[in-house]
Amino acid sequence: MRKIVIIGCNAAGMTSAGYSRKTDRTAEITVVERGKYPAYSRCGLPYVIEGVIPNLEDLLISPVEWYRMNKINLMLETTATEIDTSEKTVKITHKEGEERTLDYDSLVLCTGAEPVTIPVPGKNLPQVYQLRTIEDGRRVFETAKERKSVAVIGARFVGIETAAALRHRGCEVTVVEMLPQILDGILDPEFASEVQKSMEERGVKFLLNSALEEIKGDGHVEAVVAGGHEFSCEMVVTAVGVRANIGLAERAGIGVSKRPPAIKVNEKMETDVKGVYAAGDCVICPTHAVVPQPWMSQLGTVAVRQAKIAGINAAGGNTKFPAVLGACASKVFDVEIASTGLTETCARRFNLDCISAGAKLPARPHYLPEKVPLRVKLVARRDGRLIGGQIVGIKEAGLRAEIISAAIAKGMTADELSMLDNCYCPVIADANEPLSTAAELLLRKLR
Amino acid sequence: MRKIVIIGCNAAGMTSAGYSRKTDRTAEITVVERGKYPAYSRCGLPYVIEGVIPNLEDLLISPVEWYRMNKINLMLETTATEIDTSEKTVKITHKEGEERTLDYDSLVLCTGAEPVTIPVPGKNLPQVYQLRTIEDGRRVFETAKERKSVAVIGARFVGIETAAALRHRGCEVTVVEMLPQILDGILDPEFASEVQKSMEERGVKFLLNSALEEIKGDGHVEAVVAGGHEFSCEMVVTAVGVRANIGLAERAGIGVSKRPPAIKVNEKMETDVKGVYAAGDCVICPTHAVVPQPWMSQLGTVAVRQAKIAGINAAGGNTKFPAVLGACASKVFDVEIASTGLTETCARRFNLDCISAGAKLPARPHYLPEKVPLRVKLVARRDGRLIGGQIVGIKEAGLRAEIISAAIAKGMTADELSMLDNCYCPVIADANEPLSTAAELLLRKLR
Known part of the structure; x- marks a missing residue:
């Protein structure tokens, strides 16, 4: 009986598990997740804050019951600490301290990515948040009840969606962006300024060409300095992108790239170690449909498609991930x-x-x-x-x-x-x- | 200076004229239309009856001003009676009786199609309508104010849209269809019955497998007999398809097909007479994208695309009409x-x-x-x-x-x-x- 171990129960991990199960009805499938929730929609977080989606827990993509029904062994609050690719084992540690070693025939790395933090004075003040996890969502949601003046750092999708959500909740919101336009790489400047203008009409302020320099405050956030300007605010949400979690793979000798940090895969979503696959925000796509070179996507849709390929192949299938286009969408106001x-x-x-x-x-x-x-x-x-x-x-x-x-x-x-x-x-x-x-x-x- | 004559100012005729103008800024462009309106959206008629679109005259695709601005000589209430393809002339008659002969270098036939009438007893009773023209729309709209029980004959898009519109206006509506399903050729049976069911839930009745046999009434519509059933009603709208107007082309010796009646064109939308083009509901498309054979489409979108090709080529351009797919859509309730x-x-x-x-x-x-x-x-x-x-x-x-x-x-x-x-x-x-x-x-x- 094939043993499949999947590290990370995010959208990629869950999808891999599902497709492995569809491909091999009898495989033993284990998903190890260090967090307390199985896969949920990170993209839904801003809309929970806005109030369109009623509850944070609603964001779970599938209930725990789904894993049970599909005979997927879900291990929450469990961290994979070490992979031995020659022995084909993964060491795991439960948060209570219990350690175990799992054998695998196929391994799928869905280690995801962490938000980039900006190394400025004040970054550790309370009321400085990211918006990556359900816990983050809860903090931002609760804080926005009291603290009505917010700086959002970063003007890609998560940044502008969070800005719109908080504005919707009645906050004064200023978006700080280092680049001369919002949504760089997604929209050309003339389209970006159209979106910016429509957000300004709803009361969101923008500070472009402005790198975050300092978060000021004595025990709590009081002001932000960016691009030489200082303005007062009571909460900061940073949304300046994510960085792939590659440490575990790297320590196991699995091939990674450094700039950007990512696990390298072929079009079967297999790493340079046979039987070890990877999918989601931790990998770089083998090729882009327009420019034939590896492409960092870190989109939910791409993660799901990669995970489908990884999951099928990990279970003995043979299918390929096509060139990526990076289609994406958002709605603000x-x-x-x-x-x-x-x-x-x-x-x-x-x-x-x-x-x-x-x-x-x-x-x-x-x-x-x-x-x-x-x-x-x-x-x-x-x-x-x-x-x-x-x-x-x-x-x-x-x-x-x-x-x-x-x-x-x-x-x-x-x-x-x-x-x-x-x-x-x-x-x-x-x-x-x-x-x-x-x-x-x-x-x-x-x- | 090139002289372009277009017969018919429907969507195809108007579009041909527009693209001829874009292609040749100096050509003399004349559009001859026997009706009193220039091109309007026939597809909008059911939605005017429903009340979604405020006025019938709103359906004009472009105002008369547009023709003037584009230096398109628009001749309304004028009928083309004869084409001489060797002399390159078209005889026209204004409704007041005035006759003239137009010279052309390029001719575009957009003679459109007429609704099929069903040869049954009672077909000439008042309150028996079609829904093809603004005048038809006005008659149905006005009659529905008084006569609240309607039979719609035919269950393709025009039929079901008219049924939904009249139901929306508070009428009792029965749709009569000869075939065993609605929307034959558009939806497979299981999808068609889903749509039918949703319309039945809104109170529309259906009589399938039932050919219209008779419209009964003494001076006005009182009942309909179809498929052996008789039911009382006060108005009948027939919507059983259209037949291409090919008489003018045929009399001029231009190649036509008989079953179905249609003007034949190549992929340049040119008939078998050089310099004579055709577009819209009067032509058969050269080929279908899936089955490589001529295809009768009679859709507004296809008419517009054909007319674009015909208009460009009539003005000296060189472009081709691709294989047709027949994409179509509707909304009922x-x-x-x-x-x-x-x-x-x-x-x-x-x-x-x-x-x-x-x-x-x-x-x-x-x-x-x-x-x-x-x-x-x-x-x-x-x-x-x-x-x-x-x-x-x-x-x-x-x-x-x-x-x-x-x-x-x-x-x-x-x-x-x-x-x-x-x-x-x-x-x-x-x-x-x-x-x-x-x-x-x-x-x-x-x-």
């Missing part, structure tokens, strides 16, 4: 944001000869009382092949980014997208699909 | 319906060796209070290549069908769709995209 492939800025960083077209386009016929304006941008190579897309609007942005994902993944050109068979019915969509219209604008530039 | 490519039933009619998988899947994480269950069905060839998809749900069906359209158009397999880069954010989409989950179910059947 009433603005939906979606992006896939490369932004124009990013494409230029890779010296790709590309062209782009963007426009504000209606997703409903003009005669319908409901208005759904979308800002759409497409990026393509000079030969017309699409390499990226961004959409911002009140709704339907995410699904349109998925159409672009399918287009990029299959080498579709702007010409083909401009003629794509769309679904028209006045109350749900216009006869002229915004994506096709944007593709046509791109075509005109290409000629 | 709170049910959104979308379909693209072939249904399983349709694929079997073409003797394609195919396989399908369907499931009811959530489009939101379980922990979100908003529930968006979708019924998804995918159809694929034995080699895994997708050939069709159907989605029914409260929203987001249409855009998902477009993802499937892109997939089919580019030869995507179920395996690739199961791993497609999707956009996840709890409040707008689940990490597990229903399309990918459905693709995975399909994969399991393929193995």
Whole structure:
């Protein structure tokens, strides 16, 4: 009987376990998790704080019962301390101190990632939080009841979602970002400033081009210094990205990269040690769909897909992880944001000869009382092949980014997208699909 | 200076004119339309009757001003009576009797289609309507104020949308359909009965397997006989499809097909007479994306795309119409319906060796209070290549069908769709995209 050990019960770990079980009905599957909860949705945390999702515990992806039903041996509050790849064993320690050694035939590393901390004075004050765990969520939620003035450090998805959530809760919120734009790598500057403007209209303040320098306070947070400015606040939430947990793998001699820190895998999600797989925020994807090089994604969707491949292969299957596109989405206030492939800025960083077209386009016929304006941008190579897309609007942005994902993944050109068979019915969509219209604008530039 | 004459100012005619203008800034462009309105959205008619769209005249796609601004000579209430393809002239007659002859370098036939009438006793009674024109819309709208018991004949999109609209207005509505299911060719039976059931829950009655035999009444509609049943009603709306207007083309010696009646075109949307193009409901598409044979579509979206090609080529451009997929969508009550490519039933009619998988899947994480269950069905060839998809749900069906359209158009397999880069954010989409989950179910059947 095959023994499969999975380290980490996050989205990747849970998914790996599930697919291992689907692939091998009799395998002995053990998942070791150092935290007290099995896999939950980290992406839901800001929306619990906002109040859209009622309870933090609701975020559990599957109840403990699911593990039992699938005969998955779930060991919570248990830390894997050492892997011996020649003996094929993992040493684990329960929080009560009990130590054990697990044998494995296949091992899946889902060690995840930790939030990056910013090494500034005051970083250890109470009321300086991250938003990565249910415990973090609880702290931010509770503190926001009393302390109504907040600095959010970092303006990628977690940062702006947390800012919107706290603003929604009545806080005064200032977002501090080191770069000259929010959502770098996700949106091009003109789209990013559109989102920023819409958040400013809802009362969120932004301080761009400003690195965090100091958190001031005597026993509790009183002010933040960033980019030479000082402003008072009572709580700080840092959201400046995560760093892969690679220590365990590294100590076991499993191949890792240092910049960025990540466990290296092939397209079977197998590390350089046979029988040892890895998935989720701790790994670097073998290749990107547009630029053929390893790609750090650290998205929940990618983690789930990687884990599916790792889980199947760990259980004796043979399947491959495709090139990654990095499709992602968010919603802040009433603005939906979606992006896939490369932004124009990013494409230029890779010296790709590309062209782009963007426009504000209606997703409903003009005669319908409901208005759904979308800002759409497409990026393509000079030969017309699409390499990226961004959409911002009140709704339907995410699904349109998925159409672009399918287009990029299959080498579709702007010409083909401009003629794509769309679904028209006045109350749900216009006869002229915004994506096709944007593709046509791109075509005109290409000629 | 190039002279372009377009016959018919429907969606196809208007679009042709617009793209001719974009292609040739100086051409003399004339559009001849026998009706009193320039192009309007026929698909919007049921929603005006329902009350979602305030006024019938709102349905105009572009105001008369648009034609003037684009220097398009719009001749309303003017009928093209004869084409001489060797002399390159079109005879036209204004409704006041004035006759003229127009010269052309390029001619675009957008003669559209007429609703099929059912040759039964009583078909000429007042209160027996179609729903094709603004005038039809006005008649149905006005009559429904007084006459609250309606039979709708035909259960494709126009039929069920009209039924839902009239039910919404408080009418007793019975839909009569000759076939054993509603939405034949659009949905497979199990999906069709799901939609039917949801309409029945809102009070619409259905009489399937029942051909219309007679409309009874003494001076006004009193009852309908269909499939051997008789039931009383005060108004009848027939919606049993349309037949292409090919008479003018046929008399001019332009190549047409008889079954179904249609003007034949190549992929440049050019008829067998050089310089004479055709687009919209009067033509048969050169080829279908799944079955390589001519395909009658008669969808607004296809008309617009054909007209784009015809308009560009008529103005000296050189562009091609791709294979058609027939993506389409509708909304009745709170049910959104979308379909693209072939249904399983349709694929079997073409003797394609195919396989399908369907499931009811959530489009939101379980922990979100908003529930968006979708019924998804995918159809694929034995080699895994997708050939069709159907989605029914409260929203987001249409855009998902477009993802499937892109997939089919580019030869995507179920395996690739199961791993497609999707956009996840709890409040707008689940990490597990229903399309990918459905693709995975399909994969399991393929193995």
